[in-house]
Amino acid sequence: MVSGFTDDVPIHQGSTRFADNWELSAQRALTVTRALIDEGMPSSLLFAAAFGAEQPAASNADDRGRARNRRVEIAPVPRSANPGTSAGG
Numbered sequence: 346m347v348s349g350f351t352d353d354v355p356i357h358q359g360s361t362r363f364a365d366n367w368e369l370s371a372q373r374a375l376t377v378t379r380a381l382i383d384e385g386m387p388s389s390l391l392f393a394a395a396f397g398a399e400q401p402a403a404s405n406a407d408d409r410g411r412a413r414n415r416r417v418e419i420a421p422v423p424r425s426a427n428p429g430t431s432a433g434g
Contacts, residue, residue: 346394347381348418349374352411353398371395377417392422 349370356365363369374393382388403410 346392346420346422347374347378348394348396348420349377350396350400350402350414350416350418351398352414353401353405354411366397367395370397373417377419 403413
């Protein structure tokens with residue numbers, strides 16, 4: 346899973362590129378997802394998620410914290426059990 350995040354500073358109203366932080370975080374996740382696919386990662390193993398300003402990694406009270414919150418995280422997601430197999434193996 347490739348997850349995109351932002352700080353809590355709203356997108357400027359005049360921005361023509363992103364409507365809001367949700368859109369910005371989605372684009373961050375998609376950019377990394379596409380780069381992984383371009384490098385040979387099968388697209389069937391990837392998906393992107395957008396979190397906007399939710400789930401901050403640091404406080405948004407100062408520049409340093411906001412910088413930490415403008416991020417992309419990559420986390421493995423376990424594969425589902427194959428149909429027809431038991432949970433015990």
